[in-house]
Amino acid sequence: MNLVPLGNVIAALVFAFIGMLIFIIAFAVMDKLTPYHLWKEIVQEHNMALAILVGAMSLGICIIIAAAIH
Numbered sequence: 001m002n003l004v005p006l007g008n009v010i011a012a013l014v015f016a017f018i019g020m021l022i023f024i025i026a027f028a029v030m031d032k033l034t035p036y037h038l039w040k041e042i043v044q045e046h047n048m049a050l051a052i053l054v055g056a057m058s059l060g061i062c063i064i065i066a067a068a069i070h
Contacts, residue, residue, distance in 0.1 A: 019065045026061045030054075 029039045038054055041047045 015069050019062075019069055022065050023061060027058065027066075030057060030061075054057075 038050065042054065060070045
């Protein structure tokens with residue numbers, strides 16, 4: 001008895017990979033558009049406000065990608 005068709009699992013994995021790839025590209029573009037290096041500011045300089053802003057922007061991008069894929 002096959003509970004989950006293999007085609008559905010493969011499609012879900014493909015869409016998840018495409019979504020992660022789009023997110024990485026969008027984050028890289030966002031990093032290039034800012035006047036400073038985001039990772040350095042958050043990790044080395046401990047800029048909490050920037051970390052919250054980047055987290056909110058990342059969630060927004062993820063919601064848009066999920067809606068577009070769905």
